[in-house]
Amino acid sequence: GESVGLHLPTLSVQEGDNSIINCAYSNSASDYFIWYKQESGKGPQFIIDIRSNMDKRQGQRVTVLLNKTVKHLSLQIAATQPGDSAVYFCAENEGGNDKIIFGKGTRLHILP
Amino acid sequence: SQTIHQWPATLVQPVGSPLSLECTVEGTSNPNLYWYRQAAGRGLQLLFYSVGIGQISSEVPQNLSASRPQDRQFILSSKKLLLSDSGFYLCAWKSVWETQYFGPGTRLLVL
Numbered sequence: 001g002e003s004v005g006l007h008l009p010t011l012s013v014q015e016g017d018n019s020i021i022n023c024a025y026s027n028s029a030s031d032y033f034i035w036y037k038q039e040s041g042k043g044p045q046f047i048i049d050i051r052s053n054m055d056k057r058q059g060q061r062v063t064v065l066l067n068k069t070v071k072h073l074s075l076q077i078a079a080t081q082p083g084d085s086a087v088y089f090c091a092e093n094e095g096g097n098d099k100i101i102f103g104k105g106t107r108l109h110i111l112p
Numbered sequence: 113s114q115t116i117h118q119w120p121a122t123l124v125q126p127v128g129s130p131l132s133l134e135c136t137v138e139g140t141s142n143p144n145l146y147w148y149r150q151a152a153g154r155g156l157q158l159l160f161y162s163v164g165i166g167q168i169s170s171e172v173p174q175n176l177s178a179s180r181p182q183d184r185q186f187i188l189s190s191k192k193l194l195l196s197d198s199g200f201y202l203c204a205w206k207s208v209w210e211t212q213y214f215g216p217g218t219r220l221l222v223l
Contacts, residue, residue, distance in 0.1 A: 042217065049211060095210075
């Protein structure tokens with residue numbers, strides 16, 4: 001849903017620990033999901049995606065999990081580093097739709 | 113490979129002045145193009161999108177307009193800026209595989 005006016009929630013994680021960022025999506029017909037990372041002053045950067053025919057996909061230090069039953073998406077970052085400090089957005093798309101729906105974003109703060 | 117450019121990177125404009133932000137995409141044909149605005153510490157608000165030359169869809173009523181004069185060029189304009197137009201403007205393109213990629217953004221400050 002529309003959440004552009006809300007302050008972003010913050011997740012604080014110790015450097016070296018694993019981070020888990022969660023996202024609830026709205027459209028049960030969505031079949032494509034994306035995670036973006038946005039560093040301060042920059043545009044969002046694609047991290048990883050997953051289609052609805054999968055429930056898990058792994059990249060370099062990142063894993064996306066999809067639970068279609070409860071419409072939940074998560075991003076796991078292994079061994080969190082200072083460079084992972086950013087705002088993370090989830091996004092969903094229903095096949096053939098021109099618009100991607102973005103989640104509200106989560107700010108990841110790394111503790112030394 | 114595909115790249116997306118936005119300029120200027122930063123802009124300070126007085127209230128009531130006109131605006132023109134440009135976005136161009138390289139390395140792809142007939143992409144969907146998007147303009148978003150992001151207030152500080154906030155989420156992404158879709159302003160306009162285009163599925164082809166001359167085709168513009170507006171998402172929210174506002175003081176801004178968009179145009180797509182060429183396949184890989186998307187322009188965001190205003191005739192008279194308001195203070196509330198300040199923000200971070202992001203252009204994006206969408207591939208046939210549905211992934212959306214963003215440009216570096218333009219930070220606009222209206223004084």
